[in-house]
Amino acid sequence: MAYSEKVMDHYENxxxxxxxxxxxxxxGTGMVGAPACGDVMRLQIKVSDDGVIEDACFKTYGCGSAxxxxxxxxxWVKGKTLxxxxxxxxxxxxxxxxxxxxxxxxxxxxxxxxxxxxxDLKNKRGE
Amino acid sequence: xxxxxxxxxxxxxLPVQFDIDLTAIGDRYRELQRATHPDQFATGSDQxxxxxxxxxxxxxxxxxxxxxxxxxxxxxLELNGTPLDDTDTQMDMAFLLQQMAMRExxxxxxxxADPFSALDKIRNELKIELNKVSQQVAELLSINGDIDxxxxxxxxxxxxxxxxxxxxxxxxxxxxxx
Numbered sequence: 035m036a037y038s039e040k041v042m043d044h045y046e047n048x049x050x051x052x053x054x055x056x057x058x059x060x061x062g063t064g065m066v067g068a069p070a071c072g073d074v075m076r077l078q079i080k081v082s083d084d085g086v087i088e089d090a091c092f093k094t095y096g097c098g099s100a101x102x103x104x105x106x107x108x109x110w111v112k113g114k115t116l117x118x119x120x121x122x123x124x125x126x127x128x129x130x131x132x133x134x135x136x137x138x139x140x141x142x143x144x145x146x147x148x149x150x151x152x153x154d155l156k157n158k159r160g161e
Numbered sequence: 162x163x164x165x166x167x168x169x170x171x172x173x174x175l176p177v178q179f180d181i182d183l184t185a186i187g188d189r190y191r192e193l194q195r196a197t198h199p200d201q202f203a204t205g206s207d208q209x210x211x212x213x214x215x216x217x218x219x220x221x222x223x224x225x226x227x228x229x230x231x232x233x234x235x236x237x238l239e240l241n242g243t244p245l246d247d248t249d250t251q252m253d254m255a256f257l258l259q260q261m262a263m264r265e266x267x268x269x270x271x272x273x274a275d276p277f278s279a280l281d282k283i284r285n286e287l288k289i290e291l292n293k294v295s296q297q298v299a300e301l302l303s304i305n306g307d308i309d310x311x312x313x314x315x316x317x318x319x320x321x322x323x324x325x326x327x328x329x330x331x332x333x334x335x336x337x338x339x
Contacts, residue, residue: 065257066250069316072323074260095264139247146250 037098038132044102049109052091054078062155064147070139073100077107077147081155085116092147099137103127103144111148120152164197164216168240169223179234179302186227193220231322234298234315241308245316252316260320263287267327276335284328291321 037045054061056078064077073096080089090108094101106127111119127133127141170177173189197216202209226232238244266283273279294317301311 065254065261067252067257067260067316067320068247068250069245069319070247072320074257074264074320076261093261095261095268142248143250150251 037102040131041098041102041133044105044131045098048092048101048105050089050091050105051093053093054080054089054091059158060155062151062153062158064150064152064154066143066146066150068096068100068139068143071096073097073140073143075100075104075143075147077104077144077151079111079119079148079151079155081116087111087114087116087119096143097137097140099131099133099140100143102131103133103140104147106130107144107148116152116155120149122148164219169226169236172220172223173227175227176304177237177240178304178306179230179237179299181227181233183228186224190220190224193224230295230298231315231318234302234311234318237302237308238312238315243309243312245312245319249316253313256317256320259290260324263324264327267324267331270331271335277332280328280332280335283324287321287324287328291318291325294318294321 053076054063056063058080060081060083062079062081065075067074073094075092075094075096077092078090079087082088090111092104092108094104107122110122122145124138124141124145127144128138131141133141164172168177170181172193173186175181175186194217197213197220199210199213199217202213205213226236235245263283263286266279270276270279270283294314297314298311298318301307301314
């Protein structure tokens, strides 16, 4: 199957691959897995005291579309508030990357990962 | 031969459960293949030929599903009316952490001092996990098992088989470089 140019770009030059220290109170971690294919994704955000995402990183073991989806999300959420980030929709990711129907679940994985990261941070802060 | 309306297990004369006799399904497959082979209906009507093609496809589909533990488990969930949901990405956190760790280790294998022993280490770890999960799946997906509770271990199976597949591919590519 042919990947779109944008997927190839993120796949070949993934943005923000890495890890933040999960013990850091300003770090939220989202971990999800895709039952359809066995891909796993970890997405982390570093958040300021006033709830703005200052940095984001990810590590994804999966196909090109899953890597591209998570790479794109780390770019998109920087500078956003937690609530804005939690509103991100998988359809926006799928549209931006021109994902074919069989790869939509990759964008769902990325949406769920950022939501899980936001929830994790809110839990840490007792919100 | 009347195959319509039979599920894969019934077609192969098996109890509808995860644990099955794999040797028996191989024998039964060849038997069914002979009985449904479209060549047998070469002189039959269009209708008979069409049915033969459909039946051969059904037999093939059933065999592919039954012989793979993962497909067999997923099929049992489907029969129960509770198929895996592709968009359900939440899982036991400890399991996901372990999955990330396994794949990180796998990623490091090519740079290890002894890549093949590094591979063996992961393979052993994987085998233990797969045995554990397969046993759970077999218990829950048995005739009087708790099918609804089988979803979680079947999901885990999918991830473990993915690691297995990547491990096999990596081993093959390492062997080619020798």
